[in-house]
Amino acid sequence: LQISAELIPLVEDLDAQKVLAVQVVEEAKHVTALQRYLELLGGEIPPVNFFCKQVLEGVRATKSPAVKLLGMQLLVENLAHHLFLEIRSHVEEPVLRDLLRYIDQDEAKHVGLARNYLPRILARAGKLETAKILGYSTFWGLCLLSAGYQLKEAAESLDIDVAKGFRRVTREHRKLVSNLGWFWRLCTKVTLSDPFIEWLADTLYTRRNEPIRESRAPATSAKGDRA
Numbered sequence: 001l002q003i004s005a006e007l008i009p010l011v012e013d014l015d016a017q018k019v020l021a022v023q024v025v026e027e028a029k030h031v032t033a034l035q036r037y038l039e040l041l042g043g044e045i046p047p048v049n050f051f052c053k054q055v056l057e058g059v060r061a062t063k064s065p066a067v068k069l070l071g072m073q074l075l076v077e078n079l080a081h082h083l084f085l086e087i088r089s090h091v092e093e094p095v096l097r098d099l100l101r102y103i104d105q106d107e108a109k110h111v112g113l114a115r116n117y118l119p120r121i122l123a124r125a126g127k128l129e130t131a132k133i134l135g136y137s138t139f140w141g142l143c144l145l146s147a148g149y150q151l152k153e154a155a156e157s158l159d160i161d162v163a164k165g166f167r168r169v170t171r172e173h174r175k176l177v178s179n180l181g182w183f184w185r186l187c188t189k190v191t192l193s194d195p196f197i198e199w200l201a202d203t204l205y206t207r208r209n210e211p212i213r214e215s216r217a218p219a220t221s222a223k224g225d226r227a
Contacts, residue, residue, distance in 0.1 A: 004024045078114075085104050167198070
């Protein structure tokens with residue numbers, strides 16, 4: 001909500017400003033609706049995941065329109081779009097399903113701003129600005145990978161196949177980034193190839209690894225104890 005509002009004076013295109021103004025209103029509706037839903041259930045809003053917080057705070061802190069747009073519209077909004085879609089397909093409560101459907105429709109529109117407007121901004125970026133954008137996007141991508149790893153247990157409680165969802169989101173992200181220009185298309189071929197995506201999905205989300213926050217020393221086997 002706050003990031004969307006901050007973007008309005010940073011973009012020069014009037015149509016993009018109008019889209020962002022509508023996005024601010026829609027994000028406020030999302031927050032209000034989800035808060036109201038949880039209040040009616042007597043639930044509490046959990047704290048923001050540590051790694052997700054790093055992304056959101058980083059996007060808020062930057063003054064670069066290109067970096068802020070890429071972080072918000074391409075990374076955060078695209079992930080939110082797929083997340084709401086995935087959760088909706090695994091819950092049966094009708095009110096929540098309708099709520100998630102309406103929210104997801106808005107999130108899909110927000111991604112469209114990055115698809116249509118971001119290529120023009122990136123085309124004007126110099127080498128230093130491009131390097132900054134690449135660095136930020138790489139760091140935030142790693143943060144979101146870590147967040148997904150930490151939330152794997154919660155996702156599996158809803159019977160969500162995290163590895164399958166990761167593959168789908170990452171390939172969609174690759175498609176979006178590839179359409180930003182030849183340099184970004186080259187980056188995706190190097191960093192988001194199908195073999196690498198499969199390796200990440202298997203390593204992070206398929207194998208039964210312990211969550212990062214619960215890192216412990218491996219247990220000693222009984223055979224080792226007797227030795």
